[in-house]
Amino acid sequence: MSEKRKYGKKRCKFCEMKIDHIDYKDLDVLKYGISERFKIMPRRLTGTCKKHQEALSNAVKRARAAALLPYIVDRKHVVENPFDKIKPLHS
Numbered sequence: 001m002s003e004k005r006k007y008g009k010k011r012c013k014f015c016e017m018k019i020d021h022i023d024y025k026d027l028d029v030l031k032y033g034i035s036e037r038f039k040i041m042p043r044r045l046t047g048t049c050k051k052h053q054e055a056l057s058n059a060v061k062r063a064r065a066a067a068l069l070p071y072i073v074d075r076k077h078v079v080e081n082p083f084d085k086i087k088p089l090h091s
Ligand SMILES: [Zn+2]
Pocket: 012, 013, 014, 015, 016, 048, 049, 050, 051, 052
């Protein structure tokens, strides 16, 4: 199995950053767990641990409900880094 290491080493970024609670308003944190089309990244690609993956998916769903993240992204609107377009609420 020679899987490409597209997303870097498989380690939980949230554990590394010592983030206990993932805030749905904190898009800087959420971006580590979603793809360029705002999909939640699967754990097998990101290496996020189970605890954080669950917290993350909850946070992303909440962020979508709060219109901080789009539910779907049009093919035409796929950009290299969608977070350039999102203004962080707090920095
Ligand atoms: Zn973790």
